[in-house]
Amino acid sequence: MFDLFITAATALAGAMVLLWLISIWRGHVSFIDAFWGTGFIVAAGATAWLLPALGLEQTIALILLTAWGLRLSIYLLKRYLRNGEDLRYVKILGSRTGAARHLFSLWFVFGLQGVLILIIVSPVIGILAASPSSPDGWTILGASVWAIGAFFEWIGDWQLSRFKANPDNEGKVLNTGLWALTRHPNYFGDACVWWGLWLVGHDITLVFAPALMTFLLMKWSGVPLLERGLKKRRPGYADYINRTNAFFPGPPKNKA
Structure with a gap:
């Protein structure tokens, strides 16, 4: 299996460089998000x-991974084309300029990703490294968990895209549909996809x-990072936090 990991690492290194x-040519790094899903396809492919x-x-396993990765990359590419440079990356790069900025982004943006x-793709590489086999109960269970995750994420x-497309919702909080069950149905779905695989x-x-994927979504680059900004931009978000589960779906809480 080691040789397969080396192959995946080499393909990813080439893509990231x-x-x-x-x-460097474009002057910013924000488009890297659109490669997140595609990167897994490159490694597994x-x-x-x-x-x-x-x-x-x-x-x-490859079909499930590819379906997830393509959908996510297309979604994030559309977001990048619509919103342009992401302020999160502006903060990460700070005041660095020139060669220092480029080297920092190589290691801590592209390299880290x-x-x-x-x-995270290692379970799929593990499946590929095993002897060819027919589906069994584990395959059905994994595909079922993947399907639940894909439903929540997609x-x-x-629902979020439709909500944001309505100008009347500017400054408001989406608290209907799946967003009434969890403040981050897409993140919960993402975690389920990888547990399924x-x-x-x-x-x-x-x-x-x-x-690791679940930790990143719940404790690092997912929920905490996103909610830090939402609390400032949306006055009703504090109440939404009190009434709605952060990650795992559940009925809304009745709080006065």
């Missing part, structure tokens, strides 16, 4: 390319991958 060079044959279970992708993003292969030595 290319994107870094584009960022490069790995699969080396294999003489794929079993049905391996094919299913590549490393995270390589770690429908949650769709891990379940397909159910390699206990690779359980750190979906655990």
Whole structure:
């Protein structure tokens, strides 16, 4: 399996260096978000390319990964084209200029994202490294959890896009649909997608991958980072926090 990880790492490194060079030409790095989903496809696709044959279970895992990655990248690309430079990256890069800025972005924006992708995609590489096999109960369970996650992520993003498209909702808080059950249905769905992919292969030595994704979404780059800004921009968000679960779906809380 080590040689497959080397292949995935090499493909990701090449892609990230290319994107870094584009960022120097464009003058900012915000478009990297649109590559997040595609990066997983690059890593898994490069790995699969080396294999003489794929079993049905391996094919299913690749299809699930590709469907998730393409949808997410298209969604994030549209957001980038609509909103332009992301202030989060402006803060990360700070006041650095010239070569110092470029080197910092290479290691701590593009390089870091590549490393995270390589770690999180490891369950799929593990599935590809195994002997070709037919689907079993684990495959069905994993695909079912993946489907639940895809539903929450895709429908949650769709509901949010519709809400933001209405000028009357400027400054308001989306608290209907899936957003009445959790403040971040898309993040919850993302976590389920990766737990589902891990379940397909159910390699206990690779359980750190979906655990890392869940941690990132709940405690680092997901919920905390996003809500820090929402509390300032949307007056009703504090009440929404009191009434709605942060991550795991549940009925709204009745608080006075």
